[in-house]
Amino acid sequence: MRFLITGTAGFIGFHLAKRLLDDGHFIVGYDGMTDYYDRRLKESRHAILRRSNGFRAVEARLEDIDKLTEAAYLAEPDVIVHLAAQAGVRYSIEHPRTYVDSNLIGTYNILDLAKIIKPKHLLAASTSSIYGFNEKMPFAECDQADWPITLYAATKKATEAMSHSYAHLWGIPTTCFRFFTVYGPWGRPDMALFKFVSAILSGKPIEIYGMGEMRRDFTYVDDLVEAIVRLAILPPVMGKPAQAEGVCDSLSRIAPWRVVNIGGGQPEGLLNFVEAIEKAIGKPAEKIMLPMQPGDMRETFADPRLLEALTNYRPSTPISVGIPAFVSWYREYFGK
Template sequence: MSRFLVTGSAGFIGFHLARRLLAEGHDVVGYDGMTDYYDVRLKHARVAMLRDYPRYRHVTAMLEDARALAAAVGEAPLDVIVHLAAQAGVRYSLEAPRTYIDSNLLGSWNVLELARRLQPGHLMMASTSSVYGANRVIPFAESHRADEPLSLYAATKKAMEAMAHSYSHLFGIPTTMFRFFTVYGPWGRPDMALFKFTDAMLAGRPSDVYGHGEQARDFTYVDDLVEAVVRLAEIPPNESNRVGSRDVTDTLSASAPYRVVNIAGGSPTPLMAFIRTIEKAIGTTAKLNMMDMQPGDVPQTFADPKLLEALTGYVPATTVEVGVSAFVDWYRAYHAMEKAA
């Protein structure tokens, strides 16, 4: 049994991770600002499910509030900090850039300061495939340059990686930075493509398809991502677990107990194929409104998962057919419950 702090525990990924940890008998302090970036009723429904576990304690406060963050955990040791809270979304960063600075930079710095004080056994921080930006070498490997972000969201995440490396070096904090690739599944965010397409198809509305449907994404089912995070939690970076295979480039820093790891299956799906999968799961034909690529978007994400596999023996493998079907089933059940209420 371990004691975890999970920031963003009312969010999509944080909820799934916290529930998995609680089911395994761990203590979890969940910390979330419950912001109105999307419908807070969905966040409250997630937290209500987590409160069913006696080992869960929820704190509602903003990540930018350093005193509240410190008070949430007190002086008791933390085994693992999993920092998932962030202002997400590429397109929203064009509308409200300041929120990305406040949450992703100031908020993440507060987490780093907390880790400096408490010295957890492992600090894990969520980055994103968006940091690869203008990189055109595929598949994306952790060792590739990620110095040309195409959105402020990506820039703040890359900056967070750099800040975390400096703290890892200066204060000896074992830190894993994981880069997510288009996570989807039940309890997903309403601003994400799968939620939007499903909502529009069931209502008979047209769906906006950016990039004229020519994009591709390395979709990662949320349960697969959680499995990878749980496995990585047991592998705090140090020289004893440096990967020695000539086929894998380990990102373990030469000057800090710090590592960057992709979490994805390494199997991109064309956007139009993804839409057809949703149509099949729902049993309808989508009305599509083809649009130009949005600023900040990239044409393709494609992960190299060899480092994840070398470290954990695991690679996400849930097919989009299985994952989309699970989401559509959840969506229907959740909205039926909302209407009944």
């Protein structure tokens, strides 16, 4: 199959592209190579992908419609996977314009291209942050998610709403997936795991927010990629919901569109997460306990039943396996 993937120099896009290349697919990767974090990490990821004859890279911003169109016609994609976005919850409080440009205008450009080239399936990344302060646990796709607490979450909610309108108007089969705290090798430097490992190895203290009482449904990146690969060949069809007892399918009544959680449904306490890092490194962390930060959710907890009903799969890699894999990569990449 032929894929157009946005965000291939990013953490998740890199892993997805590498998996699909290993499976023999053709990939055109599109990435803006922004300076949100060290470009050298992004360049290293793309350098690995370029080793494959099945990979072509177009490096430009999502707002650059001419370059995006060039990438689309180079790819002639059966499937578009839209992962590129301005990420980060706290960063959205300080730099809101970046999220409008990338996540709203960029997503609109992707949707308008899909209208023209008519892929068999469009998949777009959303986030568990959409659930905000929902008190019902676990978070299910049919739950109300109309009160985002950060602009980042609001732009992802807009991605879902915009893509639904295009699916309805132009018949574009579309799946939005809500990620739950993805981690693993080649992760972003702004993520907690990266920050904690870097600080501990350097003998610096780590800052733990929410006084360590937060819980997250951590998802190992290989599990996430497996779920996306399985979903890619399952475009939504109106009138054909998932057949599983007790599962609320988010399939639209008026469009070939649905939203799917990608998470294992096994939240871990933040202090347990830190303990697993200490064990993997073999060194205790000096901890600075701090209150909750604006925009933080106290807990995320995925209901994975729809994903499992559709794909016969749910993420299951424990942090006791995933964290040592990250630490091993970090030590090798940075020579520590």
